[in-house]
Amino acid sequence: MTKESESLESGHGVQVVTPNDEHRFELDEDSLKELLLRDDIKHLPVVLVSVAGAYRKGKSFLLDFFLRYLDKTYNNGDDNSEWLGAPDEPLKGFTWRGGSERHTTGIHLWSQPFKASLPTGEKVVILVMDTQGTFDSNSTVKDNATVFALSTMLSSVQIYNLSQNIEEDDLQHLQLFMEYGRVAKDKMEGKPFQRLQFLIRDWSFPYDHPYGTVGGEQLLKKRLMVREDLHEELQGVRRDIDRCFEQVTCFLMPHPGLKVSTDPNFNGRLSDIDPEFLKCLSELMPMLLAPENLVLKKIGGETVKARDLLNYFRTYLQVFNSDTLPTPTTILEATAEANNTSALLEARAVYDKLMEEAAGASMPYLRDEMLHQEHARALNKAMHAFNAKKKMGGEEMANSFRSQLVKSVEEMFVHLVEQNKAKCMYHMFTTPAVFAVLLVLGYLLSTLGELFGMRLLASLGMCIVFVAVVLLAVWGYTRMTGNMREVGMQLDQIAIQIRAYAPGAAQPKLKET
Numbered sequence: 250m251t252k253e254s255e256s257l258e259s260g261h262g263v264q265v266v267t268p269n270d271e272h273r274f275e276l277d278e279d280s281l282k283e284l285l286l287r288d289d290i291k292h293l294p295v296v297l298v299s300v301a302g303a304y305r306k307g308k309s310f311l312l313d314f315f316l317r318y319l320d321k322t323y324n325n326g327d328d329n330s331e332w333l334g335a336p337d338e339p340l341k342g343f344t345w346r347g348g349s350e351r352h353t354t355g356i357h358l359w360s361q362p363f364k365a366s367l368p369t370g371e372k373v374v375i376l377v378m379d380t381q382g383t384f385d386s387n388s389t390v391k392d393n394a395t396v397f398a399l400s401t402m403l404s405s406v407q408i409y410n411l412s413q414n415i416e417e418d419d420l421q422h423l424q425l426f427m428e429y430g431r432v433a434k435d436k437m438e439g440k441p442f443q444r445l446q447f448l449i450r451d452w453s454f455p456y457d458h459p460y461g462t463v464g465g466e467q468l469l470k471k472r473l474m475v476r477e478d479l480h481e482e483l484q485g486v487r488r489d490i491d492r493c494f495e496q497v498t499c500f501l502m503p504h505p506g507l508k509v510s511t512d513p514n515f516n517g518r519l520s521d522i523d524p525e526f527l528k529c530l531s532e533l534m535p536m537l538l539a540p541e542n543l544v545l546k547k548i549g550g551e552t553v554k555a556r557d558l559l560n561y562f563r564t565y566l567q568v569f570n571s572d573t574l575p576t577p578t579t580i581l582e583a584t585a586e587a588n589n590t591s592a593l594l595e596a597r598a599v600y601d602k603l604m605e606e607a608a609g610a611s612m613p614y615l616r617d618e619m620l621h622q623e624h625a626r627a628l629n630k631a632m633h634a635f636n637a638k639k640k641m642g643g644e645e646m647a648n649s650f651r652s653q654l655v656k657s658v659e660e661m662f663v664h665l666v667e668q669n670k671a672k673c674m675y676h677m678f679t680t681p682a683v684f685a686v687l688l689v690l691g692y693l694l695s696t697l698g699e700l701f702g703m704r705l706l707a708s709l710g711m712c713i714v715f716v717a718v719v720l721l722a723v724w725g726y727t728r729m730t731g732n733m734r735e736v737g738m739q740l741d742q743i744a745i746q747i748r749a750y751a752p753g754a755a756q757p758k759l760k761e762t
């Protein structure tokens with residue numbers, strides 16, 4: 250399914266992960282498939298921007314500005330100067346609200362993916378993720394860790410939304426991935442995660458560090474500095490953050506004004522927001538979302554495509570739905586399996602495409618040896634595609650997935666052989682029947698011509714009879730002797746074409762591959 254004309258108004262947040270009463274998380278696979286397997290995006294590399302952090306800190310609110318920026322930049326041409334919108338326009342998108350009770354639960358993705366081109370010309374798709382706030386009174390430590398871990402592992406840009414400052418606790422919450430990252434680092438190419446963006450809301454000390462990137466970098470340097478006097482564990486977290494993320498940045502946001510934080514009737518309109526906050530938003534958006542700053546999701550050194558993401562969602566949900574938090578080794582093994590599965594599915598798609606072109610349901614009958622040749626060629630190409638992908642989990646795991654690929658392809662081939670035979674059987678009956686009907690029609694035409702003294706009609710009838718007899722004889726010869734198979738196939742095609750003119754006649758639909 251392709252959705253060409255989308256406006257922000259018609260989009261909505263899709264809850265793809267929902268917590269249940271037993272503190273487990275359920276994946277809405279159907280919704281996820283509808284989004285990730287769209288024909289126009291499933292093959293595109295993914296940029297996944299997520300916002301995570303404590304509850305009631307303006308995450309969903311901020312994401313709605315992301316959506317406005319993305320919509321103006323990627324759906325409405327090049328000029329995005331007016332992206333902030335009109336002064337009294339209510340802020341829509343992911344639902345947000347005031348009050349002290351938590352609002353967003355589980356994980357939501359925006360229903361409209363944004364298609365973009367990198368400066369290199371490469372086409373990518375940008376997905377936006379909103380997450381459940383952590384540390385509300387309904388969630389356990391495991392719930393919090395799960396949502397945070399899922400969003401960090403699935404995103405290429407994790408925006409860590411913090412209120413007022415970077416505290417030691419905030420760094421501690423990154424511990425689980427840091428341990429994972431440490432284990433993963435030795436087993437995969439490159440750093441396990443891409444970009445970690447600290448976003449400090451309501452920064453109140455611009456005289457220490459100014460709002461925006463400059464102050465953010467100063468603060469980050471201070472907070473992440475590995476000082477000798479720090480406890481061993483605290484030094485470890487700092488080192489791990491650096492080891493695990495390709496890029497760690499920080500941005501200081503001013504307070505948005507009292508209307509935003511305290512007015513129950515505030516609807517997000519710009520005129521109620523402090524201009525300094527809007528100025529900083531205008532600095533932050535291109536820093537994260539302009540084409541030259543987009544960060545692709547990579548796992549095990551391999552770029553993740555939209556359809557692969559489905560696989561990773563499934564895998565991570567399964568891993569995190571155990572009774573206790575999974576160990577880094579368990580997560581790593583699951584990641585390696587998902588990574589091999591993606592390579593397998595991509596290779597299988599290569600085989601399917603080539604065989605569809607050569608012997609798909611709509612293609613004519615193919616001689617047995619040619620069908621085998623096509624199969625060998627397609628399998629070879631599929632193997633090549635599988636081998637070309639960087640894979641985690643070592644040679645042993647890759648071998649096991651390689652065998653699975655061969656097995657699934659061979660099963661498919663059995664089906665293709667049957668389908669091909671069915672096409673042959675179809676012609677076995679159809680072709681002689683068409684030529685026989687032609688013969689009878691010719692005979693009738695010549696008899697009528699004789700009867701009414703119309704010699705031209707009689708001669709035409711005899712010609713048709715003659716041609717039909719020759720066609721029948723040649724076709725019979727090719728079938729009985731197996732000689733001149735190309736000629737036989739040509740005759741089958743001629744019969745199909747003649748039959749297409751017959752009223753109400755159509756070739757029966759053969760089973761789709």
Ligand SMILES: Nc1nc2c(ncn2[C@@H]2O[C@H](COP(=O)(O)OP(=O)(O)OP(=O)(O)O)[C@@H](O)[C@H]2O)c(=O)[nH]1
Nearest residue numbers: 304305306307308309310345346347351352353382
């Ligand atoms: N103080 C302050 N309030 C903000 C800021 N941005 C948004 N708000 C307000 O914070 C409240 C909560 O906003 P949401 O976007 O729903 O917060 P959230 O983090 O998504 O909350 P949960 O979904 O419950 O985790 C709203 O009343 C917003 O107007 C900010 O930068 N500072």
Ligand SMILES: [Mg+2]
Nearest residue numbers: 308309352353
């Ligand atoms: Mg929210």
